[in-house]
Amino acid sequence: MAKARYTTHLGMFDILPDESPKWRAIEEIIHEEAAKFNFEEIRTPIMEQTELIKRGVGQLTDIVTKEIFAFTKGDSHYVLRPELTAPVVRSFVEHHLDQRGGSQKLYYIGAMFRAERPQKGRQRQFHQFGLEIIGSDDPVADVECIAFMMQIYKRIGIKNFDLKINSVGDPESREKYKSVLRDYLKPHFDKLSELSQKRFEKNPMRILDSKESEDQTFIKNAPVISDYLNEESSTHFEAVCDYLKKLNIEFTLDPLLVRGMDYYTRTAFELTSPDLGSQDALAGGGRYDLLVEEIGGQPTPAVGFAAGIERLLIACEELDIQLSEPKSVDIYIISLGEAARTWALTTLPKFREKGVSATMDYLGRSMRAQMKDANRENASFALIVGDNELENDQFTLRNMKESDEQTLSLEKILAFFNKN
């Protein structure tokens, strides 16, 4: 311990060899399902301009006010991306992706950074996958977005969750609702929590999201936004719900659902899991019809979601879901003596060319130790080579699972692997 002088930073973790296959498995599922939906992958830099994140995510959000890793070098203000919606929209605008025609359906997998106190399901470097559909305000886009999200969990085998949805309204509906909400809360202002008092003027809807005990009674009896949606927002939301039902995607309406980023409009949704403990949000998202314009593009409607991969892994752990096979190798060449080692080294490529995974001992160990190693590496076959074998071109091929051996020429051994 005292000797380990260098460590990862707080809240940042290595993904070690025993863990990385699970990550690969999840990533493969995401890529495969995205392909089925005809979504395209986008990759953006880890760092963005600080101003983009401030404008995109919102000056007053927790993410911007206390959670960004930002630094300045020369005249440039860098920030490690805390989320990927604003960067994807930045890329959309910067590269005029609208000119590709139609709506852009962009998915991503990557690392995000937020300077929070780590706890279970919360890290400073964490990973998300997500989707942004930019250029459509059709409820079909909202629903395909949700359907893709749900499909990933379904594929992986996570069934225990709760999809909550709400509409936070368009600007017109929202202003109306905000004033109604302020009128309702005003008489009780002094009794609200400090945080809620702060939010009262600029963003009273966030008060609905408060977990402070003193706010709860007011929240419970507060007017709900669904009663104040204008016809357009209302129709849109009803269509989203209707389509979800037609797809047999179960959800619950949650009039108190308000999301942490400022850019959300109309549809908002969140997927939570009882298997996660206190950080129970698996994924969240919604529509952000004003963000593209806010960032400097043409007014363009959009909808998206982001999902935490670490939280997904926690859920898999809780549910005992096996994401990956144990490690294994097809052939382990066991060599005795220098000539055999050379033969082993030069024979490995002949297997690999056939797509057969092959390895050998790197430590010059005894036969027994090599057999143990072959076993530990979960080798299907051990190919045993010594001076006699080299002389006669007859090698021992041991089936490690069946524990039986046969003696064959190299040609026959290679042919044997042709068939498999």
Place this chain on the structure above:
RNA sequence: GAGCCUGUAGCUCAGUCGGUUAGAGCGCUAGUUUGUGGCACUAGAGGCCGUGGGUUCAAUUCCCAUCAGGCUCCCCA
């Protein structure tokens, strides 16, 4: 920013009501007949008992501080 908890071997953890060479299981290395794994057995390597200070004849153990980590609130994925 606040609260609670924890730091002993690579990992998971015992333990010392303060007292000579600090333990287990797993893992690792080597061996148990000549060139054969898993099981079993034997041996071995590997610890400034997180760090600093205090009390004491004596501290890994008690006290204080500090650092690190975990969990929780807030918020989010």
